[in-house]
Amino acid sequence: MSNGKTWTLKSIAQELGVSNATVSNAFNRPDQLSEKRRVEILAACNKLGYFGPNKAAQSLRKGKFNTIALVLSDSVAYMVSDPVASRFMKGVAAELEQHKVNLLLFSGSAESVNDVIDFVDGFICYGRPRNSALVGQLKQVKKKVVTVDFNIHRSASVEVDNQTSAYDVAKLAIHSEQDQLAILGLRLLDTSLICRVYDIHQMEIDTSVAHQRLQGYLDAIADSHATLGNDRIWNIPESNVELAAIAAKEALSCNPRPNVFLCMSDLIALTVMSEAQQLGLRVPEDVRIVGFDGIDEALRSVPPLTTVYQHSESKGRKAAEMFMADAHHAEVLDYELIRGGSC
Amino acid sequence: MSNGKTWTLKSIAQELGVSNATVSNAFNRPDQLSEKRRVEILAACNKLGYFGPNKAAQSLRKGKFNTIALVLSDSVAYMVSDPVASRFMKGVAAELEQHKVNLLLFSGSAESVNDVIDFVDGFICYGRPRNSALVGQLKQVKKKVVTVDFNIHRSASVEVDNQTSAYDVAKLAIHSEQDQLAILGLRLLDTSLICRVYDIHQMEIDTSVAHQRLQGYLDAIADSHATLGNDRIWNIPESNVELAAIAAKEALSCNPRPNVFLCMSDLIALTVMSEAQQLGLRVPEDVRIVGFDGIDEALRSVPPLTTVYQHSESKGRKAAEMFMADAHHAEVLDYELIRGGSC
DNA sequence: CTGTTAGCGCTTTCAA
DNA sequence: TTGAAAGCGCTAACAG
Numbered sequence: 001m002s003n004g005k006t007w008t009l010k011s012i013a014q015e016l017g018v019s020n021a022t023v024s025n026a027f028n029r030p031d032q033l034s035e036k037r038r039v040e041i042l043a044a045c046n047k048l049g050y051f052g053p054n055k056a057a058q059s060l061r062k063g064k065f066n067t068i069a070l071v072l073s074d075s076v077a078y079m080v081s082d083p084v085a086s087r088f089m090k091g092v093a094a095e096l097e098q099h100k101v102n103l104l105l106f107s108g109s110a111e112s113v114n115d116v117i118d119f120v121d122g123f124i125c126y127g128r129p130r131n132s133a134l135v136g137q138l139k140q141v142k143k144k145v146v147t148v149d150f151n152i153h154r155s156a157s158v159e160v161d162n163q164t165s166a167y168d169v170a171k172l173a174i175h176s177e178q179d180q181l182a183i184l185g186l187r188l189l190d191t192s193l194i195c196r197v198y199d200i201h202q203m204e205i206d207t208s209v210a211h212q213r214l215q216g217y218l219d220a221i222a223d224s225h226a227t228l229g230n231d232r233i234w235n236i237p238e239s240n241v242e243l244a245a246i247a248a249k250e251a252l253s254c255n256p257r258p259n260v261f262l263c264m265s266d267l268i269a270l271t272v273m274s275e276a277q278q279l280g281l282r283v284p285e286d287v288r289i290v291g292f293d294g295i296d297e298a299l300r301s302v303p304p305l306t307t308v309y310q311h312s313e314s315k316g317r318k319a320a321e322m323f324m325a326d327a328h329h330a331e332v333l334d335y336e337l338i339r340g341g342s343c
Numbered sequence: 344m345s346n347g348k349t350w351t352l353k354s355i356a357q358e359l360g361v362s363n364a365t366v367s368n369a370f371n372r373p374d375q376l377s378e379k380r381r382v383e384i385l386a387a388c389n390k391l392g393y394f395g396p397n398k399a400a401q402s403l404r405k406g407k408f409n410t411i412a413l414v415l416s417d418s419v420a421y422m423v424s425d426p427v428a429s430r431f432m433k434g435v436a437a438e439l440e441q442h443k444v445n446l447l448l449f450s451g452s453a454e455s456v457n458d459v460i461d462f463v464d465g466f467i468c469y470g471r472p473r474n475s476a477l478v479g480q481l482k483q484v485k486k487k488v489v490t491v492d493f494n495i496h497r498s499a500s501v502e503v504d505n506q507t508s509a510y511d512v513a514k515l516a517i518h519s520e521q522d523q524l525a526i527l528g529l530r531l532l533d534t535s536l537i538c539r540v541y542d543i544h545q546m547e548i549d550t551s552v553a554h555q556r557l558q559g560y561l562d563a564i565a566d567s568h569a570t571l572g573n574d575r576i577w578n579i580p581e582s583n584v585e586l587a588a589i590a591a592k593e594a595l596s597c598n599p600r601p602n603v604f605l606c607m608s609d610l611i612a613l614t615v616m617s618e619a620q621q622l623g624l625r626v627p628e629d630v631r632i633v634g635f636d637g638i639d640e641a642l643r644s645v646p647p648l649t650t651v652y653q654h655s656e657s658k659g660r661k662a663a664e665m666f667m668a669d670a671h672h673a674e675v676l677d678y679e680l681i682r683g684g685s686c
Numbered sequence: 687c688t689g690t691t692a693g694c695g696c697t698t699t700c701a702a
Numbered sequence: 703t704t705g706a707a708a709g710c711g712c713t714a715a716c717a718g
């Protein structure tokens with residue numbers, strides 16, 4: 001570590017023989033002193049190793065932090081390796097970088113936003129946080145909030161029409177009334193277990209992404225008069241290959257075997273595809289599969305996956321944009337149906 | 344937004360008819376007042392809607408922030424979607440979450456760490472930042488620093504032996520003196536262009552990951568007496584499929600066509616594999632390929648990729664651990680050779 | 687254009 | 703156990 005003296009605005013002002021207001025102005029309000037004087041002061045500061053006012057003190061004083069908290073729906077550790085969440089973060093980061101605003105990652109499983117609220121100018125909240133207490137807190141917060149993929153009925157939100165898009169992609173997969181459906185759901189239940197979801201009608205119909213997609217699927221199935229047995233909906237707690245493989249194996253070994261798989265993420269869909277192929281089943285001849293999200297890997301699979309492409313990166317960018325612009329409306333983003341070869 | 348009054352320690356103390364020191368103690372130093380009194384005060388605060396001392400003021404006073412900055416080697420937007428960096432972040436996040444320490448993502452292309460230095464307790468720096476000025480700043484910083492995959496000769500570091508691992512995996516790929524090599528490098532040059540790298544001997548041999556790997560490859564080639572033409576090293580500026588595909592096409596259309604491809608990332612290797620297969624070449628019979636990193640997708644490819652598996656998540660965890668423990672040594676992490684079917 | 691001063695909201699001696 | 707007061711480092715209003 002360098003052993004130079006640690007300067008403060010005050011001490012440096014004293015050293016230079018000017019008042020601290022002058023130094024402060026030199027850094028923050030160029031119009032308050034002569035160009036010449038400002039340059040002199042800045043140069044002197046730089047030589048002495050004073051690199052500008054302490055940001056923490058500055059922020060305390062101004063009530064402005066140049067930092068926003070991105071509240072994720074789950075732990076940071078989990079979200080950062082989720083391909084869809086990553087793309088979203090990428091969009092947020094890209095936009096914030098332009099505004100020179102720092103990004104603080106915050107876990108949706110944390111106990112309280114209080115830990116960071118005094119450090120940030122506000123929140124972008126990506127998906128309903130796993131700890132639902134946070135939602136209540138966010139409603140009370142006296143700072144800017146932009147919600148994504150859900151809405152807390154205040155301030156701004158960015159959403160995609162999950163229900164309609166799920167309906168659309170399901171329609172692509174269902175070909176006849178004879179089709180036997182299976183739904184591989186992501187986080188339909190608040191559990192870390194892989195299990196069937198039986199009483200969908202008793203489920204609290206909330207605004208979570210999973211439930212919106214489920215509703216879309218169910219509508220499509222009803223409209224098509226196809227069959228969805230009451231033991232044909234799975235809950236998968238996390239979008240990862242290991243868990244998905246277990247559910248996929250279960251689903252593929254049902255009797256009668258489903259021939260259409262509606263999957264709430266591409267990772268799940270790709271896993272079903274791979275499991276099916278290992279059983280010697282052909283996609284789409286024997287088994288049709290659709291995913292959701294439109295991750296890169298889905299384009300590269302054989303056959304490529306039919307899925308709903310979400311503009312996750314744009315979503316992130318939009319959310320950050322709305323935050324910066326202090327927007328107060330709800331923005332609904334487009335989606336695209338990708339017709340791969342899996343159905 | 345809630346319209347309740349915004350309490351401060353002072354105003355709440357006044358309201359409760361006690362001194363502000365008492366309120367402060369109730370929240371921070373339970374031993375300084377009776378249990379009964381403490382509980383009373385806390386309950387009263389909670390009822391009135393005061394959720395504890397303002398963290399920004401607290402931090403300014405204490406000089407402790409419970410936040411660390413993760414300095415990435417490139418822009419946050421880019422790093423967050425890189426599979427290897429993601430795993431690293433996952434490890435860091437998991438460890439910090441346990442300590443209830445917040446994570447601030449910081450771009451390696453930013454101008455100066457000054458923007459955040461006053462908000463954080465220190466830095467974890469993942470890879471040499473693209474803006475090399477940051478390295479100099481980090482050396483001066485009077486706060487904790489842990490570097491990863493490079494070393495600034497102060498405080499702690501976590502590293503993997505890139506050179507030896509590259510050597511090892513290259514040895515797996517090279518079978519005879521007749522082999523025609525190609526190296527698809529990642530960020531060997533400070534440019535955003537895809538191009539050949541000619542004068543490797545004039546290159547500043549630095550401690551960047553890319554150069555260490557290159558040295559490992561070159562050693563392996565030399566030891567095997569195989570052939571690496573002087574126009575057979577490519578620079579790819581980013582690890583993504585589009586850029587990799589361009590370089591892969593170039594490399595595959597060389598005459599004589601290389602039959603061994605040493606790739607500095609799995610994504611690059613997978614892209615070469617896919618391009619080769621599209622040309623009707625068989626892997627590994629016609630073309631042998633090795634990657635680096637050991638991402639999930641590499642295990643699932645056909646054939647699975649031979650590569651070096653880095654324990655990226657452990658690396659992240661370790662870096663955070665060392666930060667929290669205020670370690671000062673250099674830690675060298677293990678790697679594993681994964682023998683897939685691609686060579 | 688420059689200097690003085692009152693806080694931002696808090697913690698922590700120190701004396702009572 | 704409590705209260706008064708100094709000060710963390712800074713900004714902004716105001717007076718000169």
